[in-house]
Amino acid sequence: MLYSIHEQTSRTILSRTSGFLLSAGFTHSLTPARNCTFGCSYCYVPTMRIQAGLKKDDWDHWGHHTTFKSNAALLLARELRPHQTIYCSPLTDPYQPAEATRQLMPEILQTVAASPPQAFVLQTRGPLLLRDLALLQAIPRLRVSFSISTDDDAVRRRFEPHCAAIPERLQTIRHLRAAGLRVHATLAPLLPCDPARLAALALEATDQDLIADPLHVRADKPHGATTRPPGLELLARYPAFDSAHALSVIEAAATHAGRRFGSGPAAFAWLAEA
Numbered sequence: 459m460l461y462s463i464h465e466q467t468s469r470t471i472l473s474r475t476s477g478f479l480l481s482a483g484f485t486h487s488l489t490p491a492r493n494c495t496f497g498c499s500y501c502y503v504p505t506m507r508i509q510a511g512l513k514k515d516d517w518d519h520w521g522h523h524t525t526f527k528s529n530a531a532l533l534l535a536r537e538l539r540p541h542q543t544i545y546c547s548p549l550t551d552p553y554q555p556a557e558a559t560r561q562l563m564p565e566i567l568q569t570v571a572a573s574p575p576q577a578f579v580l581q582t583r584g585p586l587l588l589r590d591l592a593l594l595q596a597i598p599r600l601r602v603s604f605s606i607s608t609d610d611d612a613v614r615r616r617f618e619p620h621c622a623a624i625p626e627r628l629q630t631i632r633h634l635r636a637a638g639l640r641v642h643a644t645l646a647p648l649l650p651c652d653p654a655r656l657a658a659l660a661l662e663a664t665d666q667d668l669i670a671d672p673l674h675v676r677a678d679k680p681h682g683a684t685t686r687p688p689g690l691e692l693l694a695r696y697p698a699f700d701s702a703h704a705l706s707v708i709e710a711a712a713t714h715a716g717r718r719f720g721s722g723p724a725a726f727a728w729l730a731e732a
């Protein structure tokens with residue numbers, strides 16, 4: 459996808475959490491850019507509109523541009539505290555395609571390494587984070603939550619065509635783990651899949667507990683962020699997919715392997731655990 463890259467200074471970089479992230483035990487979130495050039499069909503963020511700090515052009519053209527917070531590292535140096543548990547990021551992917559050009563994350567990671575918080579979680583689906591491996595290794599109590607949304611790359615191409623293929627994502631998890639980092643396979647959002655195969659792939663790639671979250675739909679979640687319409691249209695092409703059944707299959711596989719399995723804030727809280 460063609461996208462444009464913009465920059466803007468920001469007044470703050472760490473936001474106090476509420477809702478899902480607060481329930482999961484995170485004190486702050488860090489969002490390095492507005493809008494995300496992965497542009498996933500189902501992304502919840504544009505449905506939050508101004509609540510997510512977006513402008514109309516962001517939710518009207520999700521994924522077509524992104525605006526980096528150019529002074530993020532300077533602000534972070536002032537705002538970091540040892541007691542914080544920080545989730546980066548609920549509103550964009552820190553390793554979105556545009557990050558390959560702008561390279562804001564190295565400055566951010568160096569700043570975090572200089573004043574490490576109680577926990578720092580990177581939520582991503584971008585193998586680009588391997589570019590910063592040495593910087594990641596320098597951060598105490600870093601956790602990577604790496605999104606693996608399905609085992610079926612044809613499904614991935616439909617729902618998230620600008621994200622890396624599933625085999626490359628699994629290989630990235632293995633690489634991070636081999637480098638000594640704590641990395642979770644996060645099955646979120648759970649897209650149509652063969653749940654037994656997905657569980658086996660995730661359990662092989664990581665030695666951590668498995669975290670999942672089904673696609674949110676308005677029928678089950680009357681308020682707040684939800685799946686945007688292009689994702690719902692794609693989901694309708696898989697009427698036989700039962701996410702509740704898929705979650706139970708994955709849970710059984712994880713339990714059999716001696717790992718915890720969970721979804722929602724209670725499971726995301728594992729990312730912040732010591």
Ligand code: SF4
Nearest residue numbers: 494496497498501551
């Ligand atoms: S990577 Fe995450 S934030 Fe970016 S478009 Fe996809 S779901 Fe949204």
